[in-house]
Amino acid sequence: MSARQIAVGDTVETVLTEDLTRTQIVMYAGASGDYNPLHTDDLYAREGAGYPGVFAHGMLTMGLTGKAVTDFVGDGELLRYGVRFRSQVWPGDRLTSTLTVTDVKEEDGRAVVELEVVTVNGDGVQVVSGYAAAALS
Amino acid sequence: MSSYTFPVESGQILLFARSVGYPDSAYADPSAGAPPTFVQSGAQYDPDYPLRPTPGEPWLGSGKTPSGAKPPEGGGGLHGEQHYVYHRPVRVGDVLTATTTPGKSWEKSGRRGGKMVFEEIVTEFRDAAGELVVTARAVRVIPSQVVESPAADAAAAR
Numbered sequence: 001m002s003a004r005q006i007a008v009g010d011t012v013e014t015v016l017t018e019d020l021t022r023t024q025i026v027m028y029a030g031a032s033g034d035y036n037p038l039h040t041d042d043l044y045a046r047e048g049a050g051y052p053g054v055f056a057h058g059m060l061t062m063g064l065t066g067k068a069v070t071d072f073v074g075d076g077e078l079l080r081y082g083v084r085f086r087s088q089v090w091p092g093d094r095l096t097s098t099l100t101v102t103d104v105k106e107e108d109g110r111a112v113v114e115l116e117v118v119t120v121n122g123d124g125v126q127v128v129s130g131y132a133a134a135a136l137s
Numbered sequence: 138m139s140s141y142t143f144p145v146e147s148g149q150i151l152l153f154a155r156s157v158g159y160p161d162s163a164y165a166d167p168s169a170g171a172p173p174t175f176v177q178s179g180a181q182y183d184p185d186y187p188l189r190p191t192p193g194e195p196w197l198g199s200g201k202t203p204s205g206a207k208p209p210e211g212g213g214g215l216h217g218e219q220h221y222v223y224h225r226p227v228r229v230g231d232v233l234t235a236t237t238t239p240g241k242s243w244e245k246s247g248r249r250g251g252k253m254v255f256e257e258i259v260t261e262f263r264d265a266a267g268e269l270v271v272t273a274r275a276v277r278v279i280p281s282q283v284v285e286s287p288a289a290d291a292a293a294a295r
Contacts, residue, residue, distance in 0.1 A: 031153040031178060032156065032177045032180060033177075034177070034188050035188050035189050035190065037204075044204055046203075047203035048197075048198075058216045059219065063158070063174045064158045066157060066173035069173060077226065078173055080221065081173050081220075081221050083220075
């Protein structure tokens with residue numbers, strides 16, 4: 001991605017998953033090392049912790065959203081990425097992220113693109129919102 | 138302050154990349170770096186990470202009963218925010234030292250009258266030369282009274 005192809009206000013929408021599976025959550029638990037049973041152990045989540053069932057790690061949603069960011073950044077170098085966790089993500093959720101270019105500027109002699117990052121569930125409710133910045137190659 | 142050593146290996150990057158939706162090809166080249174949130178898997182190398190069962194010790198999750206232990210120390214909070222600053226890409230072969238320190242702490246009034254305590258946890262990942270590679274800043278949110286859905290998610294914020 002080069003700076004001249006990008007303009008403030010550009011948006012990219014990416015479907016992260018059509019149907020978040022419990023197995024994807026298990027994969028995230030195993031890979032990240034976060035074995036909190038709230039996310040993988042339905043009996044614990046319901047009867048031990050009082051939730052309707054297991055739900056995704058916030059960091060799984062941030063990770064899936066991160067793929068939308070790196071797909072956009074391409075060969076550029078990610079400089080910053082941050083989110084606020086706004087709502088829980090449940091098995092079966094459809095997740096869509098929208099990246100919006102908020103600024104293109106010079107930073108230490110490089111062209112840097114600033115993005116607003118929002119991921120919503122199938123009901124349009126924000127599950128994470130935040131920002132990313134990348135130096136373009 | 139706590140500290141542990143985190144060797145960056147290609148197999149761990151593959152497994153982590155799959156777990157957040159990347160095709161195997163995405164990080165197959167050792168020079169491709171790692172997914173943006175990859176340093177979370179440093180938890181695997183943290184000897185004191187509380188959200189991993191320890192042989193012979195009671196565990197939070199279900200077995201014969203729905204829960205076998207109380208939530209870990211510092212539980213009862215939620216992972217509210219996560220921020221990363223990348224000083225350079227993480228690379229296969231890096232041996233990172235992760236050092237976690239408490240950051241700022243502040244309070245807000247909750248909607249149901251209780252107080253919410255916000256705590257920052259800052260983890261610096263430095264390479265063998267001592268240079269910063271990634272700075273991770275988590276914010277955990279701890280309600281001062283029991284909320285409808287308590288969670289022990291906070292330890293994941295480290």
